[in-house]
Amino acid sequence: MLNKTYPLFSYLAYWLNKEDKYSLQSPLLFSTYQDLFSYIKGRKSMDLDIEIYRKLLLSSDELIEVDDYGAGSKSVNTAKRKVADITKFSTSNRKFAQLYQFFCSLTPAYTVLELGTCMGIGSRYLSRVTQGNLYTFEGSKEIAKVAKPSQGFENLSLIVGELSKTLPSTLDTLQKVDFALIDATHTYEGTLSYFEQVLQKTHTKSIIAIGDIHWSREMERAWKEIRSNPLVKLSLDFYECGIALLDYPGEKTGYVLDF
Template sequence: MTIDLEVYPYLAFLNYWLNKEDKYSLQGPFISGFYTELKSYLKKELQQQDPFVRERAILSTERGQIQVVDYGAGSKKLKEKKRITAQIYKYSTTKRKFSTIYSFLIAQTPAEHVIELGTCLGINTLYLSQETKGKLYSFEGSPSLVEKARSLHQSPQIEYMEGEISDTLPFHLQAKGKVDFVLIDATHTKEATLRYFQIILPYLHEKSIVAIADIYWSREMTTAWKEILRTTEVSLSLDFYECGVLFFRKGITKSHHVLSV
């Protein structure tokens, strides 16, 4: 790992902290109401027991090895192709707060067609499925990770799409059409992140929401995020440091907000 890749997220967090806004600075009824509702939802949900505490406990203690196929930037901590499940969980799984945020975001959409890019061990998939009314399609390039996610939880609501995302995603969208919510949490390179967004963009609608995880994972991920923000169709964007959120609503002035959660 280069020094820059290791240090950059800390420098980015300092910049995020210096620029973040409070709720009183938010102008417009939509963003003000959305942020208030999100904070209230998080407070209520995080006071209760994690609905997937059992699955997290299983993965956090499992010592079996998984052969991982990486198509992108890989892991900062785990370089071997064979990785211990508990270590994958420790270094590559979303913390409960942001899994809960993704669940909340889905609930703000029609939630009929939901896409997750990057299944990993399947923890986020469980949270996303909570608010999905139709079908959740989880895309993953590593067959062994798909197998692990399937073993963790079986549901007719969830369909795992195995294979390189750049190949499987276009065919899926051509067949299924408009998308309500997308979580991009795969590959972690500028090129791939921009490519995934461009593939998805024609299938988004006014009530769609896109979340991009790890926007400060590296300088190139931040560059990808900033390029996406300039997209004409994006009307509102939120920076939560751990992820960025995009809206495509008509009738609101284009704006960007750096917020804490």
């Protein structure tokens, strides 16, 4: 029960500490924050085919067997789960999918990673702004079958298997990583391990996003350690996710932002 109700208490803390754009002292951060909302507004009529795909999944009665290598789901934590339920409870909404697009677009976006494909909605959004190759990782074979696009999204490679095995072998083939979204397992150990592995392939213009940073005490602990990493110059807390930037002209700092 505590694990289920914990986000309520963490959201209260977030709500009490969040800042709007008018309280930001840094002109660069103020501009970036404004650009985020302009970006979302400007793409109001774009990627609507992905939302049609989401609606199809939400109306599906298909039951699939889920291989879960992480902390599980708070809403549907059984081996067999409805595609509709997975889509409803375990995928980012359009606003946050576009937030990830925006921060990805601030990087060269030539090599992009998504750890935690789920139903493939986020993959499709990221694919649209990826300039090179997008590698998305999913542990469950049955989920991957549903998530994999039948056509289009040619720059997307879906890698299936346990992430502790598939991530290191994939990173070995890459020279650098421009943007990464870590949204898998939702454990302290797993999240920190993935972050540290990806960090070895980053450069100063890279950005790393962490999903569900307030999902549990474990995830908040992982986010705290990520923020304190010497290579992270600026951290942004949007409650549902955290953004770690490795290039920021000011002193190392972090913000809790309204979104």
